[in-house]
Amino acid sequence: MIFVSKAGSISSIRTALNLASDFDTIVVSKGEYSEGNLIIDKKIILIGKDFPVIDGKGDGEIFTVTSNDVHINGLLVKNSGISYLKENAGIRLDQVQNCSITNNKFIDNFFAVYLAKSAHCVVSGNFISGVKKRETNSGNGIHLWYCRDITIKNNRIFNHRDGIYFEFVRLGKIINNESGSNLRYGLHFMFSDSCEYTNNTFKDNGAGVAVMYTKNVLMTENHFEHNWGSASYGILLKEIADSRIENNILNENSTGLYMEGCSRVTIKGNNFIRNGWALKLMANSMENYFYNNNFIANSFNISTNSRQNFNTFEKNYWDDYKGYDLDKDGYGDVPFRPVTMFSMMIKSHPTSLILLHSLFVDILNIAESIVPVITPEALTDQKPRMRILN
Amino acid sequence: MKLVKKILLYEVHNTIRSRWVIFYTFFFFLVGYALFTFSGEVSKAYISLMNIVLIIIPLISVIFGSIYFYNSREFIEMMLSQPIDRKSLFLGIFLGVAIPLSAGFALGFSIPFLLFGKVTEQLTGFLLLLLLGMLLTFIFIALSFLISVKQDDKSKGLGLAILIWLILAVVYDGIVVMIIYFFQDYPLENTMIILSATNPIDLGRILFLMKFDIAALMGYTGAVFQRFFGSSLGMIISISCLLIWVLLPFVLSSRFFNKKDF
Numbered sequence: 095m096i097f098v099s100k101a102g103s104i105s106s107i108r109t110a111l112n113l114a115s116d117f118d119t120i121v122v123s124k125g126e127y128s129e130g131n132l133i134i135d136k137k138i139i140l141i142g143k144d145f146p147v148i149d150g151k152g153d154g155e156i157f158t159v160t161s162n163d164v165h166i167n168g169l170l171v172k173n174s175g176i177s178y179l180k181e182n183a184g185i186r187l188d189q190v191q192n193c194s195i196t197n198n199k200f201i202d203n204f205f206a207v208y209l210a211k212s213a214h215c216v217v218s219g220n221f222i223s224g225v226k227k228r229e230t231n232s233g234n235g236i237h238l239w240y241c242r243d244i245t246i247k248n249n250r251i252f253n254h255r256d257g258i259y260f261e262f263v264r265l266g267k268i269i270n271n272e273s274g275s276n277l278r279y280g281l282h283f284m285f286s287d288s289c290e291y292t293n294n295t296f297k298d299n300g301a302g303v304a305v306m307y308t309k310n311v312l313m314t315e316n317h318f319e320h321n322w323g324s325a326s327y328g329i330l331l332k333e334i335a336d337s338r339i340e341n342n343i344l345n346e347n348s349t350g351l352y353m354e355g356c357s358r359v360t361i362k363g364n365n366f367i368r369n370g371w372a373l374k375l376m377a378n379s380m381e382n383y384f385y386n387n388n389f390i391a392n393s394f395n396i397s398t399n400s401r402q403n404f405n406t407f408e409k410n411y412w413d414d415y416k417g418y419d420l421d422k423d424g425y426g427d428v429p430f431r432p433v434t435m436f437s438m439m440i441k442s443h444p445t446s447l448i449l450l451h452s453l454f455v456d457i458l459n460i461a462e463s464i465v466p467v468i469t470p471e472a473l474t475d476q477k478p479r480m481r482i483l484n
Numbered sequence: 485m486k487l488v489k490k491i492l493l494y495e496v497h498n499t500i501r502s503r504w505v506i507f508y509t510f511f512f513f514l515v516g517y518a519l520f521t522f523s524g525e526v527s528k529a530y531i532s533l534m535n536i537v538l539i540i541i542p543l544i545s546v547i548f549g550s551i552y553f554y555n556s557r558e559f560i561e562m563m564l565s566q567p568i569d570r571k572s573l574f575l576g577i578f579l580g581v582a583i584p585l586s587a588g589f590a591l592g593f594s595i596p597f598l599l600f601g602k603v604t605e606q607l608t609g610f611l612l613l614l615l616l617g618m619l620l621t622f623i624f625i626a627l628s629f630l631i632s633v634k635q636d637d638k639s640k641g642l643g644l645a646i647l648i649w650l651i652l653a654v655v656y657d658g659i660v661v662m663i664i665y666f667f668q669d670y671p672l673e674n675t676m677i678i679l680s681a682t683n684p685i686d687l688g689r690i691l692f693l694m695k696f697d698i699a700a701l702m703g704y705t706g707a708v709f710q711r712f713f714g715s716s717l718g719m720i721i722s723i724s725c726l727l728i729w730v731l732l733p734f735v736l737s738s739r740f741f742n743k744k745d746f
Contacts, residue, residue, distance in 0.1 A: 324706060348701055368527055370701040391525035393701060413528070439661075445672050445705050446664045448680060451531055452689060453539055454657035 099123035107132055107140075107148070114138050122146045122169070134159045142168035145199060150174045150184075156203075157185040165194045172201040176231050183208035183237070187215060195220065205233035206254065211240045218247040224254035229277050234259040238266065238286075246271060256282040257299065264288055272297070279304045280321070291316055302327040302347060311337035320346045327352045328369065334359055344369060350392070353379045362386050363483075371397050371437075380404040388482050389413060393450065395432040396473070399441055403473035407432070411479040419480050430478040433469045435462035487572040488579070491563075495580020504548060505588040512536075512592030520600045527696070530609055534692050537593075537617045538685050542624045543649050545585060549628030550645045552581050554638045561746050574741045578629060578734065586621040590614055608695055616688040616726075623684050623729045624649070630737035633744060656683050673708040681722065684729045691722055 096118060098110045108129050110120045116137040124144040131154050134140070138161075150156040150173040157166070164187075171184040183205040187193050190212050197219040200206035206222040209215060222235045235251035238244060240262045247269045251257040257273030260266060260283035272295045273280040280296030281303045283289065288310040295317040296303050302321035305311065311334060318328035328347035329339070333355045341363040344350040350369035351361070354376040362385045366372035372392040375382075377400030388411045389395050395412060409425065417428035436455045440447050449455050462469055499505055515536055519529040556577065563573055593614060597603045603610055628645050635641040660679055664672060680686040694713045712718040 324701075324704075368525070391528045413525070443664050443668055445668075445676060446661060447701060447705060448676055448686075448690060448709065449657050449660060450693060450701075451535065452657045452686070453535070454654050454661070457654070 096120045097123070098127075100125035111136070111138075117163075131155050132157050134164050135161045137161055137163040139165045140167070140169070142170070142198070145170040147172065150182075150203070152176070155180070155182040155186060157183075159185065159187045159190055159193060162191045163193065164190065165196070166198060167194075167196045168198060170199040170201065171206075172203065174203040174205065176204045176225070176233075178230075181205050181208060181233065181237070183233075186210065187212045191215070194218070200224075200235075203233070204231075205237050206235050206251075208237045209239070209241050209244060212244070213242040214244075215241070216245045216247070217249060218245065220249045222249060222251040222254070224252070224276075226253040226275070226277060229255055232277055234282075235273065235276070238263045241266070245269070252276070256280075257296070259283070260286040260289065262286065266290070267292075269293060271295075274298050276300060280318075281305075283308065287311075290314075295319065296321070296328075298322075299326075301325055302330060304330040304332070305334060306330075306332040308333075309335045309337070311339075313337070313339045314341050316342045318342065318344045318347060318350070322346065322348050324348065331356050331359070338362070339364065343367070344372070349374050352376075353382065355379060357381050359383070360385070364388075366390065366392055368392065370394065373432075374398070375405065376400075377402055382406070383408075385409055386483055387411070389432070390482070394434070394437045397437040397441060398433055398470060398473065401468075401470045403470045405473070407473070407475040409477050409479055410475050411482050412475065415478045415480075417478065424480055425477040426480055429474040429476045431463055431466065431469060431474050433473055434459045435468055438468045485572075487568055488576045491573055491576025492580045492583070495577055496584050499552070499581055499584040505584045508544065508585065509588040509592035512589055513595050516593060516596030517599070520596055520602065526602065526605070530606065530613075530696070533593075533613060534689065537613055537620070538688050539653055541589065541617050541620045542653060542685060543646075545621045545624035546628045546645045546649050547642070548585065549581060549625040550632045550641050553577070553629055553632035554641065564746060570742050571738060574629075574738050578625065582622050582625045585625065586618040589617050589621060593617060609692070612692055612695055616692065619726045619730065620684060620688060623726065623733070626730055626733035626737065630733040630740070633737045633740045652683055652685050656686065660686075673705055676705070677709065677712050681725045684726055687722055687725060691719075 096110045096114055098104050098107055098120060104110050106129055107122060107127050111134060114120055114136055119139040122142045124146050126147045126149060128149040128151055134157060145168060147170045148156055152173045153175045156171055156174050166185060174182045174184050184200045184203040184207060185195055186208040188210050192214050194216040195207055200220060200222040202225050207217055217236055224232055226232060232255040234256040235254040235258060236246060237259045242264045245267045249271045251273045252275045255277045257276045257280045263286040266289040268291045270293045274297040276299045278300050280299035284306045286308050291313045293315045297319040299321050303318060321328055326348045328344040328350040330352045336358045338360045343365045346368045348370040350366045350372045352374045356379040359382045365388045367390045369392045371394045372389050373396045375396055375398045377398060382405040384407045386409055390413045412430050412432060415426055415430045417426035419426050435458050519532050523529045597610055627648055631644050632641050635644060680690050690713060713722060
């Protein structure tokens, strides 16, 4: 055990790191430590007591971890330098395994936690808040690049560019995090197969959540809330295959779920509430299965750009379904057409959105729903639910 | 002014006695109550209420106004045989219809909000709908009076009143759609602002939807609209447009009334 404190015999973390050997524990007491870039190349445990402040003074990186089995806990890391050439992080894990970063605070860093080519690490219980300026000079909260088996749990991330960023990650688990008020995406991942996202909240982000070029994603019980703006999405899916999106709540997003080039995705048990568009489904999405979802108080249920449809809708609840249920099996006897004439009209002539909720448009919609001319004929829910599914 | 007040009081008394206004109040109360009870979503209820305010109020006002004016014809002729000012008489009758009707609406509309405690939840939305409903009442009663003064035949006048409602509530939007289709290659945002400002029903709808932050759905068009209708200047201009819609038909009909040979 090595104790670092401003009053004690060892007053700098750098000295302690030099003194330490593998499997030592360094305990840092309260105080302000500003020591430039600290490289951890030994298997140590670094613990902060009462959140000692590690200040990067806006220049360069703060901690660079290059050894396996490093555990960092209870520090307040702030002001890693904004740079257009280097991705300076509060704590960087560089090609390591079995590390953990737990219960730290990260304030005003360029990148907060950065994992590159690492595996079997845990990032949990951290509070992360960034400098919210512009997309070009803000970094990401938790940034993963070429990683495997990483667990990201119970973190709260605000005011970064992307809250959580994944690129080339396998088998990541993202559980119970909150990511909000970020400039761009709350969660952004690409080429990251077989990852799981459970019970996270993504709220008030500039553009919501974007998910691209990935297979085998599982997203359950997440909240996508109030991502509101002309280019904001609850979830944006591009080129996603064989994935499951289940039991999420998408609330007050200008577009709840956007799907482009997606195939074999199961969308089940989600609540789409008060979104502008609950679902924008591009025609290059195929064999997706929408089942047991609730669509409540959305301005538009579905918008699409084609008269063709290769997806299946079944047993969803649509709050503007006007059919009847004579045999009392809980499902309407008349198929529901979730794409209205008006939503097709807006697709080709965006200006016509000023007629939203006007009587004329309602009349057009009713006429179209009786004899479909413009709307996709095949896009129907054959068994719409009569009641909300809890 | 004393004369106006006297006629106004008489007319108010008369209007209320006709029980129409009571039904009208009750109708709004019932609709509001039902919407808040049966639709789980407040925002859905608000949209439905907006449609009721923007469609039903003009229709009832324009019909009620013209029926009332035609029915008061004998009363008007009798009054005109007395040495009184025509302008005061006309103003008195107008206010005597418009005030009870808008008050009836305001009462029936507010009670469900108070009952369900929804006033503070969406204060601006509630106040805006209240204001729009009252302004629309005044606008469409003024329009109906204009028709009734110019058209002596009661059935023709009623038909004309309903036609005007139909044009402003439905046909106008159809024309807007046609303009959007025909001129799709041109930037239409400013044209749309002007077009929607010239129809009180459209203007009311857009003002209300802007309050619900619907602008984000519209992309570029929405941004242009938000900049205009969202600013305080835009709000003042829109309210002025609605006031012009009250004043213009009223002043015109008052002028015709002055010159009319009964």
